[in-house]
Amino acid sequence: MNDQKIRVLVAKPGLDGHDRGAKTVASVLRDHGMEVIYTGLHQTPEMIAEAAQQEDVDVVGLSILSGAHMSLFPRVRDELVKRGLGDVLLIGGGIIPGDDVTKLESQGFAKLFGPGTNTEEIAKYVIAEMARRRAATGGRR
Amino acid sequence: MSATRVTTPVQSVDAQAEWELAYRSSKLRDCEFTTLSGTPLKPLYGPDDAPIDPARDLGLPGAFPYTRGVHPTMYRGRLWTMRQFAGFGSAKQTNERFKFLLEHGQTGLSTAFDFPTLMGYDSDHEYARGEVGQVGVAISSLEDMQTLFDGIPLGEVSTSMTINGPAPILLAFYIACGERQGVSPKDLRGTVQNDILKEYQAQHAWLVPVEPALRMITDVMGHCAKHVPQWNTISISGYHIREAGSTAAQELAFTLANGMEYVRRGQAAGLDVDQFGPRLSFFFDSHLDFFEEVAKFRAARRIWARKMRDVFGAKDPRSWMLRFHTQTAGVSLTAQQPENNIVRTAFEALAAVLGGTQSLHTNSMDETLALPTEKAVKIALRTQQVIAEEIEVAHVADPLAGSYFVEAQTNRLEQEAETYFKEIEKRGGVVAATEAGWIQREIHRSAVQYQRALEQGTKRVVGVNCYQEDEGKGPQIEILRIDPNVEREQHARLTxxxxxxxxxxxxxxxxxxxxxxxxxxxxxxxxxxxxxxxxxxxxxxxxxxxxxxxxxxxxxx
Incomplete structure (x- = not known):
């Protein structure tokens, strides 16, 4: 077991202004004892990867409700990889049709959460997945 | 105060005591009896709960304080405008959807723009990558606007445009488009949302900081009062505040506080309140709590009339009237068992009609998944038509007036709004409260509270936290996809x-x-x-x- 606090970046890529979900999830993760940094709105993929690096986070959670996920999500992943952050736990949520979920989950996204997801489920997932990863890597993520 | 009761027959003390005893000794369902916004409800409302002076607090339809509606005839004169919000892909595609809706009996147009347009970026800007045509139509020029309204005579339709930061620019495209069609600005009818305060608070599509944005709004009010007299220069919107998570009372209070700020700004810019006041319009959410929503619409009219007459000194009755558009609550729709959304939307639409709305958008069942398909949007429009034509509710003005419960809720919402107005005042006004993030935090707090209620099961949503079904990987309904070529074609057109x-x-x-x-x-x-x-x-x-x-x-x- 590693009881080091989990550090999470919750980010809003693109021009989408819908931040109710992102902020609610950020608050819930914080209530579960995680260190949560929320980027605010209108972030480019570069800005998000930059913040993830500076804040040395374990988890990056993206939220998008504008339909631009198939363009923006992979670009965020590429920017993370470019900075040597390919091993962060990358998750997302929003209005994402089932086919796109399948595609993104085969492109480096660990899990995507759709509308109506219980936020406790997201918190539990992050805690369990981080515990598994830390056990596998001996504490490093 | 000369408050009298709504009706006179009062139960005898004995009968009341007997009922209370019976109530207290009965087994009740295991749930929290509150409004959707979390306000506790009594099991029964009576005359003591609804102290009103009918002449002072209700008036008559078409008369101050307009609690009972803004027209003397209400829907006997004219039904509400059925106005479905539409826009996706290219101007040409949306033009086809507009024509489809007009052919099926829609009576006004309502334009949804994509995010680059909403944020004031052309389709070929770096920030627009992947977003062109996604949540609405891409309009980067007068040419795009002309394509959007090709074959639709602007002198004959009324058009609403949901745009805020760059609203004055899009309005300019529309006015110019009319001129190219040979239509004088004097004959243009419609609305531009142009409500920047709620953008900073809730919807988040802005262009420049608050002060210059407010100056552009008074420029629009000033220009239109002279040259585009039938245009609603602003649609002061609670919709996005509510969708971002606020309670009904917060939606009401923040929207009207924003409205009052625009009036102050107009007056400070030297405009006569009766010159621009009649062209201010409003836009509210209609959520799932049927009675609370009806009460909210009634309270909104009453508060606005009082403020405009008594605080801002408006003399023209048209300045006192709060006219509003309504959209059913997008956040109430579920991705699970999406057909159930048709039912939710119908109830919300009915609340808007019984609350006296001037125009209405009903959401389509598939909107938690993607933009609506033609089939889904047609069912949504038909829902309004069923309310208008089949269930006989449009014959009587303000039919819920005098209900102890509805009057009590109307009074409560008015009082809660007044409490918020004082709080905002204490924080230096709505601009200061917004720039400090206070309003945004109030909305966020309510959103988190509601989420908690859902997850603890104190609020139930069919298909989400009760009556769930295993739906496999996704719902089995058709989904509208935006063609990626739209972005490429927009680039070519701009070049x-x-x-x-x-x-x-x-x-x-x-x-x-x-x-x-x-x-x-x-x-x-x-x-x-x-x-x-x-x-x-x-x-x-x-x-x-x-x-x-x-x-x-x-x-x-």
């Missing part, structure tokens, strides 16, 4: 336009906009000239960003 236009004329028009930014000349007039010179949205917006700077979001979390 061609810039090559084709008179470059010197376009440059001069942009320079004129730049000059007006630092002076006092009306910016809307300059935008219209720039539209005719084929300057693009992004070019005009860039001048504004250069002169006024960018808005910086306060920290909420």
């Amino acid at each position: 061609a336009l810039k090559k084709r236009r008179d470059a010197a004329k376009a440059k001069k028009a942009l320079d004129d906009v730049r000059d007006a930014c630092s002076g006092k000349d009306n910016l809307l007039e300059r935008f219209i000239a720039a539209a005719h010179a084929d300057c693009t949205l992004g070019e005009i917006a860039d001048v504004l960003r250069e002169r006024f700077g960018k808005y910086k979001e306060p920290r909420i979390l």
